Amino acid sequence: MSRSVPSSWDDEADVVVVGFGYAGAMTAVAAHDAGATVAILEKMLDPGGISVCSAGGLRIAADADQAFQYLHATNAGTTPDDVLRRLAQGMTELPDMARELAAVNGAVVGVRESPANYPLPGYETFGFVYIDDLPGFDASSVFPQVRGSPQGARLFKVMLDNVAKRGISVRLATPARRLVQDADGAVIGIIAESHGRRIAIRARRAVVLTTGGFEGDAEMQRQHWQIKPVMSAAFRGNTGDGIRMAQAAGAQLWHMWHFHGSYGFRHPDPSYPFAIRTKRLPDWLPGKGLREDVRMTWIVVDRSGRRFMNEYDPYMQDTGHRAMERFDPVTQRYPRIPATLIIDEEGRKLYPLGAPTYNERGLSMSWSRDNQAEIQSGVIRRAQSLEELAERIGSAPSVLRATVERWNAMCGAGQDDEFGRPPGSMVPIRTPPFYFAELWPVVSNTQGGPRHDAEQRVIDAFGQPIPRLYAAGELGSVFGHLYMSGGNLAECFVGGRIAGRNAASLPALR
Ligand SMILES: Cc1cc2nc3c(=O)[nH]c(=O)nc-3n(C[C@H](O)[C@H](O)[C@H](O)COP(=O)(O)OP(=O)(O)OC[C@H]3O[C@@H](n4cnc5c(N)ncnc54)[C@H](O)[C@@H]3O)c2cc1C
Numbered sequence: 001m002s003r004s005v006p007s008s009w010d011d012e013a014d015v016v017v018v019g020f021g022y023a024g025a026m027t028a029v030a031a032h033d034a035g036a037t038v039a040i041l042e043k044m045l046d047p048g049g050i051s052v053c054s055a056g057g058l059r060i061a062a063d064a065d066q067a068f069q070y071l072h073a074t075n076a077g078t079t080p081d082d083v084l085r086r087l088a089q090g091m092t093e094l095p096d097m098a099r100e101l102a103a104v105n106g107a108v109v110g111v112r113e114s115p116a117n118y119p120l121p122g123y124e125t126f127g128f129v130y131i132d133d134l135p136g137f138d139a140s141s142v143f144p145q146v147r148g149s150p151q152g153a154r155l156f157k158v159m160l161d162n163v164a165k166r167g168i169s170v171r172l173a174t175p176a177r178r179l180v181q182d183a184d185g186a187v188i189g190i191i192a193e194s195h196g197r198r199i200a201i202r203a204r205r206a207v208v209l210t211t212g213g214f215e216g217d218a219e220m221q222r223q224h225w226q227i228k229p230v231m232s233a234a235f236r237g238n239t240g241d242g243i244r245m246a247q248a249a250g251a252q253l254w255h256m257w258h259f260h261g262s263y264g265f266r267h268p269d270p271s272y273p274f275a276i277r278t279k280r281l282p283d284w285l286p287g288k289g290l291r292e293d294v295r296m297t298w299i300v301v302d303r304s305g306r307r308f309m310n311e312y313d314p315y316m317q318d319t320g321h322r323a324m325e326r327f328d329p330v331t332q333r334y335p336r337i338p339a340t341l342i343i344d345e346e347g348r349k350l351y352p353l354g355a356p357t358y359n360e361r362g363l364s365m366s367w368s369r370d371n372q373a374e375i376q377s378g379v380i381r382r383a384q385s386l387e388e389l390a391e392r393i394g395s396a397p398s399v400l401r402a403t404v405e406r407w408n409a410m411c412g413a414g415q416d417d418e419f420g421r422p423p424g425s426m427v428p429i430r431t432p433p434f435y436f437a438e439l440w441p442v443v444s445n446t447q448g449g450p451r452h453d454a455e456q457r458v459i460d461a462f463g464q465p466i467p468r469l470y471a472a473g474e475l476g477s478v479f480g481h482l483y484m485s486g487g488n489l490a491e492c493f494v495g496g497r498i499a500g501r502n503a504a505s506l507p508a509l510r
Contacts, residue, residue, distance in 0.1 A: 005180060009189065012202035013039035013169065015503045016190050017210055018176045018242065021049030022492035023473025024210035025159035029101075030500025032166045036205060040168060041192055043175035044237045045361065046145055048156050049212050050445055050474075051492070053234045053357045055280075056151030058098065058129045058493060059486030060111065061091035066122035071484075073120035078255065078480025086454040087478055090494025091126075097493060098129045104161045107154060108133035116484055117315045119288055128486055131155045145361045148234070155489075174199075179207060179245050179469070186467035187249060188509060206503035208470040209458070210496065211242030213259075213446030213477075224256040224448065227325040227337070230441045231266060231275035234357045238446075242475045246450035249469060250460040255480040256448030260488070262320030263300070263339065264442035265354050268378040272365070275442040276354040276379070278341075283315045283485060284422060292424030297347030299407055299429060300439060302336045305395030306403055310419040318483050321441040338438040340393050342404070345431040353380070353437075371435070380437045389434050404429050445488060449476030456499035468506060470499040 014036035017028045025047075028038045061067035067088035072081060098109045110132035116123040131154035139146070139153035146153060163170065171194060180189040180200065189202040214220040215232040217239040222228055243253065264275040278298075284291040300311045309323035324336040343353070348371050356365040367374060374380045383389035390400035410416050411428040450458045450471050457465035458476075472495040474488050 005182060005188065006191070006200040008200070009202040010199040011039065012204060013037045014203070014205040014508060015039075015500070016041065016201055016203040016207045018190065018207065019043070019049065019209065019211040019473070019475075020047035020170065021051035021210065021212060021473060022156065022159060022489060023475070023496045025163055026493050026496030027208045027210055027472050027500040027503070028168050029159070029162050029166065030497040031208075031504040032168055034501045034504035036504035038168045039201060040163070040170045041174045041176050041190065041201070042170065042172050043211075043241070045173050046143075046359070047160065047170070047172065048143065048146065048359050049237060050215070050235045050359070052143055052146050052153055052156040053148030053359045054152035054489065055149045056130055056153070056155040057486040057489060058094055059091055059484060059490040060094045060127045060129050061088060061125050062127070063125045064089045064092045066125035067091050069122035070116050070120050070125070071478075073122075074116075074118065074482045074484055075479065076481035079478045082454045083452070083478055086498065087491065087494055090497070091490050094490060094493060095129050097497070098131075101158050101162055102131065104165055105158060106135055107131045107158050115285060115288075117283055117285070117318075118482065119285055123285075131158060134158070145363075146359050147363070147365065148357045148359070176211070176241065176245065179249050181249060184467065185250070187469040203468070204508040205506040206468040206470055208472060208499045208503050209242040209246060209450070209475055210471070210473045211475055212238035213449060213474050214238060214240035214243060215443050215446055221443070225259070226327060227321065227334075227441050229337075230259070230261065230321070230443050231264070232273075233261075233264065233275055233277050233442050233444045235359045236273060242471065243449050246458055246469070246471065249458070249466050251450035251458050251466060252461045252463070253448060253476075254451040255477060258447040258480055258483070259443045260318050260445050260447065260483050261441060261443040262317045263324060263439040265379050265437055266338075266440050267365075273360065274356070274358055275440055276356045276365075276367070277317065277442055277444070279351060279353055279355055280317055281312065281425075286314050291422055294422070294425050295350065295427050296421075296425040297350050297427050298341045298343045298353070300339050300341055301395070301400065301403055302339055303394065304335065305390055305393070305400035307407065307418060308336055308339075310416070310421045312421050312425045315485060317444065318485065324441050338440050341437045341439050342389065342429060343435050344429045345433055347427060347429070348435055375435065380435050383434050383436065384432055386434060389436055393436060445474050447474060447477040447479045447483065449474070452476050452495075455502050456495050457502070470503050472496040472499040
């Protein structure tokens with residue numbers, strides 16, 4: 001916070017939006033369409049944040065009441081009902097919203113039914129919206145700094161074009177540093193940095209923070225998470241700036257412990273800045289279908305050579321890291337960090353084990369179809385026998401052999417008695433050579449940040465809104481217990497639209 005109001009302003013707009021991912025773009029579009037002048041400030045040289053490398057799936061719902069029932073159950077009392085009801089209602093409106101936005105460049109919107117991740121009340125009412133096609137769009141030439149899914153890039157192009165069509169002012173490479181508050185605590189502007197110079201931008205109506213989370217801030221992670229270290233999956237620009245700025249203005253924080261993540265690979269080149277997520281296997285619904293069609297080629301063992309988890313959680317890209325969290329006070333270490341992934345020769349041939357994602361200039365990282373390039377580079381290592389493998393990971397050969405023999409026996413019986421992995425996913429490990437790789441906890445995106453109400457107003461430590469300050473997107477996400485696939489993008493669009501409209505509707509400061 002800067003209570004010392006600058007003597008002059010370098011620029012001004014009705015609504016100042018900080019951060020240019022999906023949430024920032026949607027906020028800006030909504031504020032503009034509600035009649036406000038808007039300025040977007042983006043810290044990095046390129047817009048897009050995590051959004052542009054996402055899978056681009058927006059969670060939608062057919063029935064708002066049922067969607068609320070699900071969100072209520074899955075959030076386990078961590079988020080007030082009225083906030084969840086707004087999101088649930090918004091999810092029913094998302095298909096139309098997507099069509100309106102897609103009209104800007106002829107993007108093709110696809111809507112499909114898809115139940116939520118867990119069989120909680122209301123789970124069947126959900127689906128997804130994607131941008132299925134964008135004629136003439138080549139993601140690799142428009143976003144050469146990005147590796148992700150085509151749907152995510154298409155959706156970001158839709159938002160870029162919507163921002164451009166409206167002539168909304170965008171300042172890239174302009175990190176916001178502090179909020180400016182007046183004597184009553186109302187947020188009236190931003191101090192930012194541009195080309196090494198401090199600039200002050202006045203917000204006549206409001207500031208909306210859409211700066212994402214703290215995937216890129218190891219210190220903030222250490223303070224809030226027991227599990228460590230955790231590597232980021234995609235983007236370095238989100239370093240908790242919006243969290244600190246909101247805190248300085250008095251904001252209450254929520255859901256800081258919670259992140260959407262999994263386990264993944266670490267590149268042996270220490271200059272490679274990201275973890276690499278494992279292949280995205282389809283989610284499955286506990287008790288409602290065990291994906292007999294999906295084969296997972298690996299098992300995961302701890303530092304002693306024992307399995308410790310169901311490697312294929314129902315939504316492994318969200319909770320896959322959670323079993324690694326245990327700290328052993330006797331040995332004073334994390335016995336499951338790093339863990340080890342093990343496959344055999346048959347598994348090596350089946351499919352690429354990793355899927356790099358990033359939004360970062362100067363990187364060029366892909367994963368080979370047969371995993372050979374990663375064996376060459378040392379991400380994956382080879383061992384002629386299980387004994388050799390055990391020695392190289394520092395476990396007792398007899399323990400690792402027993403683990404693998406037990407695993408193979410359970411594959412034969414078609415049942416994982418230890419951790420309940422879906423039977424169809426179980427693949428024996430018996431054909432040498434064997435392959436192994438270190439596995440580390442990975443954060444795809446964080447959920448914590450400033451608490452907001454159903455109007456997206458940032459709430460202070462005593463439950464009161466901070467005047468003229470809003471937040472949207474994963475910065476202070478509503479998900480405080482179990483995340484729902486597609487939920488973050490739904491929040492970017494639903495929350496962004498609410499924040500933008502509300503910000504635009506405030507009386508302008510003179
Ligand atoms: C590989 C991957 C796939 C995913 N797929 C999905 C999916 O299909 N569906 C889903 O719901 N979720 C998905 N997620 C999560 C989702 O992508 C993110 O939660 C979401 O995109 C966040 O959007 P945002 O606008 O809040 O933040 P971001 O897109 O990260 O944007 C924040 C922006 O703020 C900028 N910024 C930060 N600090 C400052 C500052 N001080 N000043 C100015 N600007 C600043 C950043 O540079 C960044 O551009 C995925 C995540 C990953 C990693």
